[in-house]
Amino acid sequence: MDTAASGKRQQAWDSYWKAGELHSCVGSYGGNYAGAVAAFWESRFAALHAGDRVLDLATGNGALPLLLLEGSGADPAIHVDAVDIAAISPSWHDPVRHPGVRFHPGIAMESLPFADASFDLVVSQYGLEYAAWPGALAEAVRVCKPSGAAAFVMHHADSVLVRVGRLELAHHHTLLAEDGLLAAARQVLPWIVRARAGAALAGDEQAAASRQRYNEAMTAMASAMDASPVPDLLVQARETIHPMLSNAKGDCGEALASLDQYRVALEAAALRTGEMIEQALDGARLEAMRATVRELRADWIFQAQPIAQEQGILGWGVVLGPERQSPD
DSSP states (O other), X not given: OOHHHHHHHHHHHHHHHHTTOSSSSTTSSSSSOOHHHHHHHHHHHTTOOTTOEEEEESOTTTHHHHHHHHHHTSOTTSEEEEEESSOOXXXXXXXXXXXXXXXXXXXXXXXXXXXXXXXXXXXXXXXXXXXXXTHHHHHHHHTEEEEEEEEEEEOBTTSHHHHHHHHHHHXXXXXXXXXXXXXXXXXXXXXXXXHHTTOOOTTXXXXXXXXXXXXXXXXXXXXXXXXXXXXXXXXXXXXXXXXXXXXXXXXXXXXXXXXXXXXXXXXXXXXHHHHHXXXXXXXXXXXXXXXXXXXXXXTOEEEEEEEEETTEEEEEEEEEESSOOOOO
């Protein structure tokens, strides 16, 4: 990944976590993790003992440390270090109330600032797959004690999250296209403001063409919403853009700036969704991961099973360690 692309990626995740989201897959869970995903983590955390150290990779706003605290009664005897390349600062974290949890922003998984064999458990929730391979996996194994374990929930190429992501990514491209709603809104906005100010636009071909283009884009949006099983992004876009035009008055600079900011937000969201789809693990990538673990620690066992519940597959549950443990 070149420097410019890497910078855009980090900005996309910085802005996302600053918005206060707890999870990287918003809409997939209510509150903290529930159902099959929570069951996976609870079985991992149940094996911890007082004094154990846990490392959370690509922690985001600390969903896993929070789940661990909720399940352990905020036991200060369990220590958690949580790292992320983004500029994280979880709003729920209080160093006084949670002295055993430390967050480390700006840390790449491929270069961890911890000594060998420092942790009893290394975890990651929809995070490890975004790093450079096999470096990040090697680092996760390096900092884990030989007697410890590692557990990851990773995106599955056939998961419901990835399927929805593909649909939403197509909607992103539609909205951001040269003939999409954002471009049409930006073109028609100055004419709307001039009309509200009393300008006579009757017979102005440019004004009429701009208005027609916007109306056609809104009609196309309505059709796409009716046809899509997951129209949420399109609905949000319509509910965001149309009021910007309806409320614009005077100097249209502020409204144009809002449209541009919304475009940046959509581009960042598209980048994150595209990454999720690209990094999701199929069977071949999972076997490559297994082979890497075998090279790093020949005595460790590698287990992977799909995590699924009523709506479908949510991801891979991966467990590494010296003793056989069920990833269910």
